[in-house]
Amino acid sequence: MKRLVLLLTVILAACSDDNVPDVSSEKAAADALQALQGAANAADGKALYAACAACHGAAGEGNSALNSPSLVNQQDWYLERQLNAFRSGVRGSDPKDGYGAQMQAIAKTLPDEAAVKAVVSYISDLKAKPAEKTLDGNVKRGADYYSNLCGACHGPEAEGNDKLQAPALAGVDDWYLLKQFNHFRDGIRGADEADRYGYQMGMMGKTLPDDDVAMDVIAYIQSLAD
Numbered sequence: 121m122k123r124l125v126l127l128l129t130v131i132l133a134a135c136s137d138d139n140v141p142d143v144s145s146e147k148a149a150a151d152a153l154q155a156l157q158g159a160a161n162a163a164d165g166k167a168l169y170a171a172c173a174a175c176h177g178a179a180g181e182g183n184s185a186l187n188s189p190s191l192v193n194q195q196d197w198y199l200e201r202q203l204n205a206f207r208s209g210v211r212g213s214d215p216k217d218g219y220g221a222q223m224q225a226i227a228k229t230l231p232d233e234a235a236v237k238a239v240v241s242y243i244s245d246l247k248a249k250p251a252e253k254t255l256d257g258n259v260k261r262g263a264d265y266y267s268n269l270c271g272a273c274h275g276p277e278a279e280g281n282d283k284l285q286a287p288a289l290a291g292v293d294d295w296y297l298l299k300q301f302n303h304f305r306d307g308i309r310g311a312d313e314a315d316r317y318g319y320q321m322g323m324m325g326k327t328l329p330d331d332d333v334a335m336d337v338i339a340y341i342q343s344l345a346d
């Protein structure tokens with residue numbers, strides 16, 4: 121119980137400029153922690169996911185109002201690695217990363233590798249459905265930048281490349297990709313040298329000339345999803 125109170129305190133304290141969790145996402149976090157209480161030690165993927173559903177949706181479809189991305193278009197190895205990055209604190213520790221901190225607190229309630237694998241395995245069995253388009257950009261210009269600067273790691277169709285640990289981007293929420301890209305660019309994510317792959321992407325975050333081009337690249341990635 122003490123641990124849960126501590127976690128809630130962490131979640132409620134996780135505030136920053138444009139990354140301030142609002143009341144509805146704080147309530148979702150509190151509900152999720154309660155649900156995790158029962159399932160955490162059982163390594164039961166379905167029971168564990170019930171807590172995740174409060175923010176990521178019952179079908180893993182995400183919820184932009186809670187800044188929670190869809191999870192069903194990601195590879196299992198990537199989901200697992202991100203959950204472990206949150207658990208170890210290399211992701212979600214920057215003071216400007218309020219939503220990352222929220223997710224870090226939840227991930228830390230997963231007690232061990234078995235629980236991580238169980239919940240990821242449950243998510244992997246959910247039906248993949250590409251996230252809806254929410255942003256506009258110059259797709260043609262985005263395509264040029266993408267193939268020159270991103271495709272070598274993320275793949276020509278943004279399908280991901282496990283050998284390089286670069287995740288699939290096609291089908292993931294465009295608003296989420298843009299936010300994460302900006303976080304890499306600004307050193308809010310991936311700045312920790314212990315975060316080997318995040319650090320690599322952090323360097324790539326500085327390669328696009330401006331916000332307009334970043335929007336174009338994300339619009340192009342979104343156009344690859346179907």
Ligand code: HEC
Nearest residue numbers: 148149152171172174175187188199202219220223226239
């Ligand atoms: C209180 C809401 C909330 C709950 C509950 C929650 N998440 Fe999250 N999750 C988030 C938010 C917000 C983010 C985005 C963090 C960011 O912006 O960096 C996130 C991000 C993630 C990511 C990273 C995805 C990526 O592509 O980078 C994974 C994986 C994830 N969550 C899995 C889970 C799992 C598994 C559970 C249940 C054990 C869970 N989440 C419960 C809010 C939540």
Ligand code: HEC
Nearest residue numbers: 269270273284285286287297300301317318320321324337
């Ligand atoms: C050198 C290989 C490499 C290149 C080139 C690269 N990336 Fe990445 N990218 C990665 C890796 C590795 C990750 C996973 C980082 C982590 O584990 O946190 C990543 C993660 C991301 C994410 C976060 C996705 C999520 O769901 O959390 C976005 C967005 C992204 N890259 C966009 C881009 C864009 C746009 C470009 C081109 C400007 C690009 N990347 C170029 C390797 C690369």
